[in-house]
Amino acid sequence: MVVGVVTVVVLVGGAFVADRVAESTAEQRVVTAIQENLDVVGTPTVELGGFPFLNQLLAGSIDDVTGQMDGVTLEGIDATDVTLDATDVSTSEPYTVGTATVAATLPTASIEQIVADRSDLEIAVAVDGGALTASGEVLGLRLAANLVPRVEEGTLLVSVDNVQIAGLTVSVDDLPNAIGDRLTDIEIPVEGLPEGMVLSDATVVADGVRITADGTDVVLPTEALPAG
Template sequence: MDHEQTYDRRPRRRGRKLLIGFVVLLLVLVGLVVIADRVAASVAERRIADEVRQQVARQQAQSSPPEVEVGGFPFLTQVVDGRYERITIRMRDVQGAVQGDAISLPSLDVDARNVRASLDTLRTGQGDVVAETVNGTATISYQSLAALLDREGLTLGERNGQLAVTAPLEVLGQRLTVTGVADIVVSDEGQIALRFADLDAEGLPSAPLARTLLNNFARSISVDVPLPELPFQLTVREVLPQPQGLTVTADARDVPINSVG
């Protein structure tokens, strides 16, 4: 009887070992596919970064080396399909060639969705890589804006969701502290303007001349912000004061993120 029981267990143990071996082999193969997928994605990210660098240079702009991340998994199926879910591009210290002073952008994050690039384009470098939508977010530091206004002692910051100013001003022999907020105007062409119209100063003399001097000061610090030309045909849509600086939101549609072909 014992001999029969031992004989019955052996096939089960052998079958269990085969199953475990198959599972291990399957996991190894999946791991290799994942590694190959990530390697291919890394190669694509480097290639796109090179294209972005050339595109930025063609627009007479400059930035630190762009960082690129290709989203979506698996990557290789996107390659075969020729359509990529998402490509994120991060650039730092963006500056452009404009007349006069220019505000540099310490950061510019670009999110491209539904990017079309055929396998032949990736292989030969001939053809277009086109994003259906591109959204960009940039930050302008308050220090750089204050430097543009060029008023000693003037500081800018966010207060209750508005762009606030504080500055010393001499009015009729008195040194006062001016405070107030600015209206931020974005034109249809994506140009940004700061308009200071609501300024006040504690202890301001009641003489009409004092109010005139304050209004003149408000006009003198109301300026157009000379942004560098943004890459990827981005057009500014909204500007919001945030604690870390002015957050600029821009977008574009059907954008070639390379200029090959």
């Protein structure tokens, strides 16, 4: 009887070890795929949830996948503190995800570059007291304003509010058209998201704007995950 118990313990222990090794190997392969397909900063971390893992592999779908990256560049725009939460991730082509949420922070430097390019104005962007602010010069006069980010139909837009020129508060509508139009609905392009992922939210945080994208039945590029 003792031998039988020991045998069962050894078999169960061996199966557990094999399961953990398989999960660790799969996590590393996903990390490698991310590094090969995205311009990332640092080493991504990936965790595959659900137990036992081998059963999920046999079923062809991983219950939960979470990931984190220090930074990534999407179509020339730098983002930081990138997180991923996904469910029902297929393990063979076509790679699909049942549900997915990706969040990232666009630093003030990234927003400043885009707003300056789109508005053709020399401005500096910062976060002050929980508000996204812009400062610079317009027609030789000092400009200060709040920037209000929002997501509309999957597009990240920024408009100005509480505009002050030379210390006087003015409405954007009262600015010359050549200036007012450039400060309204400035599009911040967020590209490179997988098919099925759509921007859903934008919130001002301490170091920029935190954006969130959600999706269901997301289709990943064929090269996004290693086969097998």
